[in-house]
Amino acid sequence: MFCFQCEQTAKGTGCTQVGVCGKRPDVAALQDLLLHVLKDLSRVAVAGRKAGVTDPEVNAFTVEAAFSTLTNVDFDPERFVALIRKGAALRRALAEKVRAAGGDPGDDAEAVVPAETLEGLVAQGERVGIKADPEIDPDILSLREAVVYGIKGLSAYADHARILGREDDEVYAFVHEALAATLDAERGLDDWLDLVLRTGKTNLRAMELLDEANTGTYGHPVPTRVPLGARKGKAILVSGHDLKDLEEILRQSEGKGIYVYTHGEMLPCHGYPGLKKYPHFYGHYGTAWQNQAKEFPLFPGPIVMTTNCIQRPMESYQDRIFTRGLVGWPGVRHIPDLDFTPVIAKALEMPGFPEDTDKGSVMVGFARNTVLSVADKVVAAVKGKAIRHFFLVAGCDGAKPGRNYYTEFVEKVPADCVVLTLACGKFRFFDKDLGEIGGLPRLMDVGQCNDAYSAIRIAGALADAFGCSVNDLPLSLVLSWYEQKAVAILLTLLYLGIKDIRLGPTLPAFLSPGVLDVLVQRFGIRPITTPEDDLRAILG
Template sequence: MFCYQCEQTAKGTGCTVAGVCGKDATTATLQDLLLYATKGISMYAHRARQLGASSRNVDVFVIEALFATVTNVDFDPERLRGMLLQAAAVRDEARKLYEDACAKAGKTPDTLGGPAAWIPEEELDDLVAQGAEVTILNRKAALGDTVTGLQELVTYGLKGAAAYADHAHILGKDSDEVYALFHEGLDFLTKPNPTVDELVGWSLKAGEVNMKVMELLDAANTGAYGHPVPTPVRIEPVKGKAIVVSGHDLKDLEELLKQTEGKGVNVYTHGEMLPAHGYPGLKKYKHLVGNYGGAWQNQVREFDEFPGAILMTTNCIQKPRETYKGRIFTSGLVAMPGVQHVSSADFSPVIEAALAAPGFAEDGPDKTILVGFGHETVMGVAGAVIDAVKSGAIKHFFLIGGCDGAKPGRNYYTDFAQQVPDDCVILTLACGKFRFNKLDFGEIGGIPRLLDIGQCNDAYSAIQIAVALAKAFEVGVNDLPLSLILSWYEQKAVAILLTLLYLGIKNIRIGPSLPAFITPDVLQVLVDNFNIMPITTPEEDLKAILG
């Protein structure tokens, strides 16, 4: 195996024996093959769309397959085997779609090879053997590190965007334009000898795709549950039976809340699910009582101590301890061998496990944190914010956010936030916020100094806030008193970074380490065009930013 798609990749170069994330070589190789098969589907789907033909079944499978290969989603070889066999059937559907469209247009269909001609083996070991022929290492040997690294940059951007597209689809929001771009991008990745310029261009285009997808998901979330509003969230337990929900899927949370209503079970959020408390359509459930724990990488200890059932709705699952393996459940695309999977939104097994567990014996202290500062809320007080900037009460804005992780060096973000001067406002999003979101940062003229914008996909809100402020001050976004201090871990963070670069945003600081797939040559391109830079120390970076 070879995998370097996450920030924690072994030795900063690549996992070759087993993934630091916990996936074994079999799983990694099957994921490589699934990505290969998905490209084959899109080779046909892209050409069919150019002739006016499309299939929603094909579209949705492609984003689901991409999402299944995101870090910490699917660890189950048998589930991946099933997806690979399904991929072949979907590819045949896409081929027929293309051939029928050609016949209708009076054209001779192209004869496609490579991924489009792949035929799956039936047995798991034989599929693994097929996967070994299409690994990243093969391309590195043929194309070199720089071209392969740029191919992976595009791939990871599309993977991250696919996760958001899947969330939007679940809530009934789809876009033909978005699906067309996914197929076009995957088809491009089958090009045998792409140039560096082409790949850099498609990296930015992947950022454009993700921008469109985040806008779609924002409309899906707010359309279903209303715009987030500032909401205090309890971070200590409430006496009684309990279920904790982690991940990003608000629809699964809603369905669980409906099914637990009146059952005497309290529901808690965990990790990236924390912002759910700000949505009016979810906070109306009185038994959504608070948030438990912190970011994803602490789950093994936190879930072991949790006296109830656990539901993982999207990525960020880790291999569970035996002590709680019988009371953790997965849904959607998440899969872990030996963990019960819940399908068709029937959460009765989760509820039964919660009722059988002891629950919390007593209430904890009354401690809360504040969430719910989406773009509608922040822009609702834009006048006060603008006045505070003009008067000098607010000197600077810092967006400190992104993925959290276990790798040493992430205490930088805690230290940085604590050292931000009192006349500055901190915007935050994604699970990186757990490094400092329980600290008291106070207010500036009634405006909280720490504004939690939401989940990682709510980078869309941050962008809208920045654009609105730039318009109000009649300057470009890069001319605002705004600095981006980002942490990354997996492919959704890559997608967001590419979106920021697509929008032309410069001077981004990123850490705790740079991606292993970014070679020195590629990094120089990013530095020359966007002045992107690695974090150093909080003291040095603050001095460089504020002078």
């Protein structure tokens, strides 16, 4: 086993015995084999497009399967066995279609033939992992894996958008091109760097599709105050990122005396008009994904994990946690479709909250439409020197030491500065009252990590208003990363030419010294240091 795709990878170099996330060596090998099958399938898909052949099932499967290998999504070996076999079958069927259209899908002898047993599949996976070629140039390996991880994150966004009916074949075409490229041993460093930036470009389109899907289905988020306490009664907790799952849970539980709470990155969902219309959609419970072990045992109802973020369930709540979509854990009940009857039954069976509690509240709903509706006030406040600087303090949260930096950073941001935030990194400071500047909140929650597109649009609009580039705005990006969606967003920012990004709590282990040097020289990317030193360097 070798895996270094997430920020918490063992010793900052790579997990070799068992994943820090809880991934076992057999699951790691199966994920490696699935990725190899996807690369082979993608090579045929590229040939198919040249012959005028595309397959919607192949497109959907590619992003779903890639998403399933993202950190904290699926830990169930049997689910990966099914995906591997389906990918190989789709490859065979697509190759036949390509040949029939006069194209060349390549030699079938190069195709993966899945072994008959789980042990055999694991052995196959062990032969195609990251370390399969010990002679590969470390900089090539670094850029290749950056593309792979970017594709995983991009696939997550594309899959979310697809679920709500928004797709673009150019996104699928690039995913196939990029995955197929990882099998090309002749590519040079410049080719790989170009592909890294093109991954960022395509991820921008995927995030745009997701933004269109979410806002087109549920309306643009509006500023909304969300209770952090509880209301007496039965309860369901929804975690992850998937808005469609949340909508179905709300619809199916309506009128049954059950209150629905969000957890983790579902918090911003309270700002969507199409979701907040449900009177039993009450409040938010808990904080970020890594605190499940101490928060979930105390929740008096069932828990639904809709996307990535699941950790090993504790015995105290294993009988009342459910997975949905691509999420899986051995022994945890999976909801294969959108019928949440078992979840509702469990909620009615359990005691729920015995009384109302007040634990304060937080504001959400400061996505692009909200912020840009007051752009004139923002510009006037900057020109009048009421606002000195904007900080986007955003990204993933995690359990690894060093993340208190972000709490301290926000606490020490001067009173004439505004903090924008998104993703689960906000839980380091989301309940702090930073006050206002001229009626504008000093802390604005833009949304999920899926809503990074909103932050990009805000920055672009402000740059247009000031007649300058984004890099010339009084704006600094201080980011935390954990998994591959954060990698995809970082690649998008690099594609857009955003410079001087501060990244932490550590730099990615998959970045070789040579590649890191290129990023420093070309984009000014740098590790975080201390809140005091970084603020001093930014503000002078």
